Amino acid sequence: MNRRTGSYALACVLTAIVTLQSVYGANAQSGSGVEKKYRLFGEIFLRIQSDFVDSPDGEKLLDAAIKGMLESLDANSTYINPEAFHEMLFQNQGKYGGIGVDAVMEGGLIKVVAAVDETPAARAGLMPNDLIARIDGDEVQAMSKFEAADRMRGATGTPVTLSILRKGHNPFDVTLLRDEIRTQSIKWQILDLDIGYVRISTFTEGTQEELEEAVFSLKKKAGGKLKGYIIDLRNNPGGLLTQAVSVSDSFLDFGEVLSIRGRRAEHSRSFSARTGDLADGMPVVVLINGGSASGAEVVAGALQDQKRATVVGTKSFGKGTVQSIIKLGEQGGLKLTTARYYTPSGRSIESKGIDPDIVVVQEGKPSSLDYSLQSNQSITDVQLKAAIDILHGKVVSPAKSE
Structure with a gap:
């Protein structure tokens, strides 16, 4: 030039x-x-x-x-180039290409918040708090978050090699095959013939509709014998705030769900629950861990503060800020932090997270969906077992897996 x-x-x-x-x-x-x-x-x-x-x-x-x-400013404000801006819209719709990992930039490296269920990242065993130091041999420190995301995306079936730093382990490389990521945000099943289990992996445009279909199916399959619901938000990195608020509202008859407070008046507002409890007042247990972030923390915090659910697991990630997406014509967009989330009791989520009512530490990846519903075999997922015990009226003490 x-x-x-x-x-x-x-x-x-x-x-x-x-x-x-x-x-x-x-x-x-x-x-x-x-x-x-x-x-x-x-x-x-x-x-x-x-x-x-x-x-x-x-x-x-x-x-x-x-x-x-x-x-x-912070780890979440960034310029989004036109390609990344277009891809972000696809992610919010629940369909995009890549490896299926949600991450933030921290200390010049990419920090994994969570790997989306049934994606290349999840199958490769990427875990919350893993640090990605290199992508195909190139240092991440020279990239922005979205530049790194661009490098991890690509044509279905093509490989990408990530260099991982994990606490307590030597640095190692993992090669993933990119895939088309189709995010089904909700899975459900009956546990012990009388517990409705709902796993929400992320919040996309269809999450509320999927939740209603799941609860309807659980009620029908249980034949009126349900004793309560488990809402599993572990490793849920968030997604669309509107859907997280709607899911919270689904289990509340009244009261505040969330308040958003920013420097400018137009960035501040509060959300209140409407009449109607999808669970018909039955007990609810919410599972969280260090990979539960943003929208997942909104749900856990709302149901905890309104005394609607018992929160079980470990402290959540602590991502409680609102990023406004500002379109910049044909030049992409600006993702700018404009407000913070506060739970109904006035707690800030940012950098603090949600503390569970009952701390239960799960070592390794939860295996709740592998639990056999037709036998009395031991459950290796101790957090899930604690949730089932609570809904069966048993006293649960803080536990740690062996």
């Missing part, structure tokens, strides 16, 4: 700055510290363009500036 083109790019940036100054006003007065930094940025940009030893790409410089600005 020549100096003239670079100057044009800078002019566009400065025009945007002036526009933002006129819109927001704050700190935009002539001679203010912020305005001085604007001018300093422009001077540095032009100096790089004219004097750096190699001819720099002005667009890449500006991309790096945008990336650094957003990363200085």
